[in-house]
Amino acid sequence: MFILDFVNIQDISFCTTIPEQIIAILLPLAVFLVYYFIRKDVYDLHHAILGLLFSVLITAVMTDAIKDAVGRPRPDFFWRCFPDGKGVFDPVTSNVLCTGDKGVIKEGHKSFPSGHTSWSFAGLVYLAWYLSGKLRAFDRRGHVAKLCLVFLPFLVAAMIAVSRVDDYWHHWQDVFAGALIGMVIASFCYLQFFPPPYDIDGWGPHAYFQMLAESRNGAQPSTVNNEIHHVQSAELQAVSLYIPPQHDADTRGNSWDSSPMLGASQNVRAH
Numbered sequence: 001m002f003i004l005d006f007v008n009i010q011d012i013s014f015c016t017t018i019p020e021q022i023i024a025i026l027l028p029l030a031v032f033l034v035y036y037f038i039r040k041d042v043y044d045l046h047h048a049i050l051g052l053l054f055s056v057l058i059t060a061v062m063t064d065a066i067k068d069a070v071g072r073p074r075p076d077f078f079w080r081c082f083p084d085g086k087g088v089f090d091p092v093t094s095n096v097l098c099t100g101d102k103g104v105i106k107e108g109h110k111s112f113p114s115g116h117t118s119w120s121f122a123g124l125v126y127l128a129w130y131l132s133g134k135l136r137a138f139d140r141r142g143h144v145a146k147l148c149l150v151f152l153p154f155l156v157a158a159m160i161a162v163s164r165v166d167d168y169w170h171h172w173q174d175v176f177a178g179a180l181i182g183m184v185i186a187s188f189c190y191l192q193f194f195p196p197p198y199d200i201d202g203w204g205p206h207a208y209f210q211m212l213a214e215s216r217n218g219a220q221p222s223t224v225n226n227e228i229h230h231v232q233s234a235e236l237q238a239v240s241l242y243i244p245p246q247h248d249a250d251t252r253g254n255s256w257d258s259s260p261m262l263g264a265s266q267n268v269r270a271h
Contacts, residue, residue: 023160024123027153028052031127035134047193047205052126055189059122059182063115066181072112076168080108114170114178120160121182124153129190132197139198157182 029049036045074080081098082088088097098105128150132138137146161175170178195202201209 024056024119028123028127043205043208051189051193055122055126055186059118059185063118066113067110070112071109074108074111074169077108080104111170112174114164114174116164117161117175117178118182120157121179122186124157125183125186126190128153133194133202
């Protein structure tokens with residue numbers, strides 16, 4: 001004989017299958033650290049962590065703001081309002097009189113969108129972008145194994161979203177909206193720090209290539225200035241070779257100046 005126990009239903013409805021903090025943050029961080037220990041790339045680790053934190057934090061703020069604005073009841077709101085499973089109504093107005101804890105009831109009005117889903121997609125979609133860039137999954141060589149690794153974070157995020165519906169914490173619309181929010185924000189945050197995965201430089205962060213460009217541009221002016229300095233010094237040496245001595249110039253000047261006088265005196269003698 002099956003006996004319905006309302007207390008057990010309440011306990012089950014309030015439980016959480018998978019904590020989103022572990023999946024959304026710790027799993028990508030573990031992948032970032034593994035890549036760092038292999039390549040020793042500080043630029044990559046620094047910007048990967050920054051992008052992940054931006055993605056998760058922006059998603060959390062936006063999700064909580066929408067939750068408070070919408071106030072949609074959760075699927076288990078009945079058990080939050082009536083812990084004993086017996087509905088209580090006002091005899092005059094017929095309004096519902098919730099007998100549950102106020103904090104539990106307030107939390108029951110935060111169904112849309114799903115916070116666990118948005119957090120999970122924000123972290124795991126960011127990880128999918130990261131893996132696609134490092135593995136060069138879009139190099140047009142048709143590596144199916146690379147795509148499987150890229151889509152693995154999507155699968156984990158989807159399983160978390162399904163668990164939110166199974167735990168009676170969210171409706172399917174809440175999960176869909178949370179996944180959309182997390183995916184969009186994760187994409188923007190990744191592209192803020194890394195090139196697109198299909199780009200030729202998609203394996204590294206923007207800051208790394210900017211540093212290389214600045215180092216090259218900084219080396220070129222110094223070499224040009226050195227070449228100009230050598231050319232100018234060579235020209236000065238060449239000019240100094242053709243400058244006549246000072247006494248020769250005076251002698252030439254005197255000879256040119258005295259030549260008209262000599263010509264005039266010779267003419268006088270001739271007459």
